[in-house]
Amino acid sequence: MSEDKPPSRPFFSKLFDKFFPKTLKPRAQLMQALEEAEENLVIDPHSRSVIEGALQVESLKVRDVMVPRSKMIMINSEATTKSLLEIMVASSHSRFPIHNEEQDSILGIVLAKDLLAHMAHHQEDEFNYREYLRDALSVPESKPLGSLLREFQQNKSHMAIVLDEYGEIAGLVTIEDVIEQIVGEIEDEHDKEEDNIIDYGDGRYLLQANTTLSEFNEFFDASIMSDDYDTVAGLVISGFSYLPEQLSEINLHGFQFKVLKTDNRRLILLEVQHETLENQTKLK
Numbered sequence: 001m002s003e004d005k006p007p008s009r010p011f012f013s014k015l016f017d018k019f020f021p022k023t024l025k026p027r028a029q030l031m032q033a034l035e036e037a038e039e040n041l042v043i044d045p046h047s048r049s050v051i052e053g054a055l056q057v058e059s060l061k062v063r064d065v066m067v068p069r070s071k072m073i074m075i076n077s078e079a080t081t082k083s084l085l086e087i088m089v090a091s092s093h094s095r096f097p098i099h100n101e102e103q104d105s106i107l108g109i110v111l112a113k114d115l116l117a118h119m120a121h122h123q124e125d126e127f128n129y130r131e132y133l134r135d136a137l138s139v140p141e142s143k144p145l146g147s148l149l150r151e152f153q154q155n156k157s158h159m160a161i162v163l164d165e166y167g168e169i170a171g172l173v174t175i176e177d178v179i180e181q182i183v184g185e186i187e188d189e190h191d192k193e194e195d196n197i198i199d200y201g202d203g204r205y206l207l208q209a210n211t212t213l214s215e216f217n218e219f220f221d222a223s224i225m226s227d228d229y230d231t232v233a234g235l236v237i238s239g240f241s242y243l244p245e246q247l248s249e250i251n252l253h254g255f256q257f258k259v260l261k262t263d264n265r266r267l268i269l270l271e272v273q274h275e276t277l278e279n280q281t282k283l284k
Contacts, residue, residue, distance in 0.1 A: 049263050053182035056246050062148055063141040064260050066162045066171035068200045074099035081127040088112045095159050106161045108133035136161050141170055149178045209233035209267035224253050233267040251275050
């Protein structure tokens with residue numbers, strides 16, 4: 001009678017041990033393991049990008065992905081049904097914060113589908129948004145994205161109002177903004193091409209990494225020139241001499257650049273501000 005053989009370990013358990021040893025250390029080693037997994041055809045490039053995105057979510061804050069207040073579409077609490085409908089049609093959004101201008105506060109969220117349902121059955125009556133108002137989730141700018149995603153799931157919410165350190169409206173963030181950090185851009189037929197440079201209003205700017213140097217120079221009244229690269233991404237990568245990781249920072253030509261979003265091949269999103277003595281000291 002042959003001796004009993006120990007039960008064989010599941011295939012995925014062996015695979016995990018091969019690429020993710022128990023002594024796995026910091027993030028750099030984990031990223032290397034993902035790179036090896038792709039090279040060995042265990043995962044494809046898209047899967048690797050999604051896994052890296054999921055890991056990066058925990059290191060990002062709400063302020064890094066929020067829509068700044070200057071870009072928010074808010075509806076005045078005194079708006080008529082006609083103006084409400086015009087705003088909804090023009091923006092193609094599905095959720096709208098109701099803004100009390102006198103108190104500068106958000107009263108709640110109204111869904112476009114509620115207005116459409118009202119008009120289908122009560123076309124002659126004025127739309128009373130208060131009957132359909134939904135609570136608005138409020139979060140601080142410093143909240144980690146991973147924590148926000150869990151809060152969205154728990155509260156079954158799709159939008160949150162972002163507050164600054166003084167409790168004032170700083171912007172908004174949606175569940176789509178968070179998910180896009182994991183899987184990449186999600187575009188639909190209503191998406192419009194966004195500005196390459198967005199002013200947060202506090203000295204910080206959100207910048208698409210593929211913004212050309214000429215556009216950057218024109219916006220910031222700068223004069224950065226190079227024969228080796230044409231984009232801000234090229235400028236930043238040249239400054240590092242390698243593809244920097246997320247949240248890496250560098251001072252170049254009087255500006256501080258912070259990497260907000262990247263994958264294993266390119267820079268995607270940057271934060272930029274004018275270089276100051278404070279951030280000079282911070283980076284030393």
